Amino acid sequence: MLSPILVASTDPARQVAIMTVEGPLADARYTESLRHALPALPVGYGFVIDLSAACEISDESLEGLRAIARDATVTGQQVIFVCSDIARRAALVVEGLDSLAPVVETLEDAIPLVRAA
DSSP, X not given: OOOOEEEEEEETTTTEEEEEEEEEOOSHHHHHHHHHHGGGSOTTOEEEEEEEEEXXXXXXXXXXXXXXXXXXXXXXXXXXXXXXXXXXXXXXXXTTGGGTSOEESOHHHHHHHHHHO
């Protein structure tokens, strides 16, 4: 099984960390890697997870994404999910991810939400 590529970047001026996921997100171990990044963020930083280039998001991985959103709520952090693929974004919404954290189309949509928090 192929593993996804995780690319991290930060923007200190906007106090946001962005994690881009490229490739299959079929194994829950990979969402666990994303989950471990949340407590490592500097205080006050938002966490944007870009799933636009992700594929094969399994039910287990979707549950892992929900866990990240729940963890962020508990710790007072903000998480925003980005997915430019309309069908995949709709599936994330249908599965209820948007009830835990915003699910938006582009990074440009996500950044102002982090700043508004």
